[in-house]
Amino acid sequence: MFNLGVQVINGQKTFIPLENNPEVHTHLCKNLGVSPSLTFHDILSTTPEMLSWIPRPVNALILLCDKPIYLAARSRVEHSIPEYLGSGTDEPVLWMKQTIGHACGLMALLHVVTNLENGKYVLAGSELEKIVKRAVGLGPVERARLLYDSRFLEEAHMDAASEGSSIVPLPQEECGFHFIAFVKKDGKVWELNGGMNGPLLRGELEGDLLGEEGLDMTILAVTRDINSASARKLAQKSSSITLIQGNLDDPAAIKNAKRVWGVSSVQTTNPRNDDERRQGIALINESIKQGVKHFVYSSIDRGGEKASLAFMNPEESKNHAFSLAGDELTFDQMSEIFKNLTGKDVPTTFRIPVWLMMAAVKDLGVMFKWFWDEGYGADIPALKKLNPA
Structure with missing residues (x-):
């Protein structure tokens, strides 16, 4: 193996980008000490005709994504992924942070070979096996440093990156693509991307x-x-959305679907009847019957984004109730903002009409009394950390 010249750019070790090529991945695996029984194949289309040429089963995918598409998708989900702090043999997957420039191809491959079938393709006694054993016991920061400082990984990558059918770029050249690994492990599909905050559970399969x-x-x-x-x-x-005609009194979508992984539920509130509670219970019961894995209930009709975050982080969200709040202001703070925006003082009224209204409309009185005595108690700083947007 030889080294074409790793460079340090803006204080960061930077490699030559890896070409998305089965031969290049095979070459890198050989350098790393991965069993030749693990094979790589180009997937040019997901049509049945094209997939018929691919040996099965396929339990890992390395996706090369156009950078603008990757950045757009990343911005939608990254804030929902908490900073990963895992370590040890109890981790559901071995995830590694990328701190080396242009090393996303190497990171994707490492995520595949170390997690696929519990790392059985890593050859016993290889240098890679030694690195993996050390990495398991380290936290994410120390684990990333282990990879960053590894001369072995550097040489293995740079040697493979010099191969391929395209012109070999220089480390300082802009890279317009990003590698992402998807691995099925223990019946769950994980997105493993060293450029994110941690591993992302995509569902069960x-x-x-x-x-x-x-x-x-x-x-x-x-x-x-x-x-x-x-x-x-x-x-x-989206072309992935299928409309089902029905109503929440008879959850036909779950009854008639082949397999439903998750349900996001929100019922309309009507103070004149008990529809919200009754429909919610019916949907929950049917979900249990059909083996639905994850159920997210929202009390507002614009809770879809929050539901999607729960589905993307099911283990962290399991059995949790999340407040939906953006801010909590005192009356004086609200008055100041109102005046700054309108140039007028907040309109107020006398207490006696308010007391009379609260006495006349029982639910209104109960609501405002609850606001005064209890309040929502939302942890605003924690919510903003969870969802900065």
């Missing part, structure tokens, strides 16, 4: 990643009228 279930991720949207303007507008947001 019985078959392999290229099977019908693995490729078919559909959002079933229950609506009273699939032909309404709002329903059609929803369906246009």
Whole structure:
């Protein structure tokens, strides 16, 4: 093996980008000490005809993503992933932070070979096995330093990066792509990306990643009228959305679907009846019957984004209730903001009319008394850390 010249750019060790090529990945695996029984294949299309040429099962994918697409997708989910602090043999996956420039290809490959079938493809006695054994017992920061300082990984990567069918770029050249690994382990699919805050659980899967279930991720949207303007507008947001006509008194979407992994539920509130509670219970009961893995209930009709964050982090969100709040102001703070924006003082009234209204409308009185005595108690700093947006 030889080294074309690792460079330190803006204080960061930087490699030559790896070409997305089965031969290059195979070469890198040989350098690292990975069993030749692990093979790599180009997937140019997910049509049945093209997939018929791919040996099965496929329990790991290395995706090369165009950088603008990757950055856009990353910005939508990164704030939902808490900073990973795991270490030790009890980790569900071995995740490693990337601190080396242009090393995303190496990181994706390491995430695959160290997690796929519990690392069985890492050859016994190899230098890589020694690194993995050390990494398991380290925290994320120390683990990243172990990889950063490894001369062995540096030489293995740079030697493989000099191969391929394209012109070998220099370390200082801009890289327009990013590698991401997807690995199925113990029935769960993980997105393992050293550029994120930690591993991301993408769901549970019985078959392999290229099977019908693995490729078919559909959002079933229950609506009273699939032909309404709002329903059609929803369906246009993504080709993965399927409209189901029905109502929450009869959760047909769950009964008739092949397999539902998660349910996001929100019922409309009507003070004149008990629909919210009754429909919620019916949906929960049907979800349990059908083996739904994750159920997210929201008390507001704009809770979809928060539900998606819970689905992307199911283990961290399990059995948790999250407040939905953006700020908590005193009356004086609110008055100051109101005046700055409108130039006027906050309109107020006398207490006696308020007392009379609260006495006349019982629910209103109970609500305001609860605001005064209890309040929501939302941890605003913690919520902003969870979702800075």
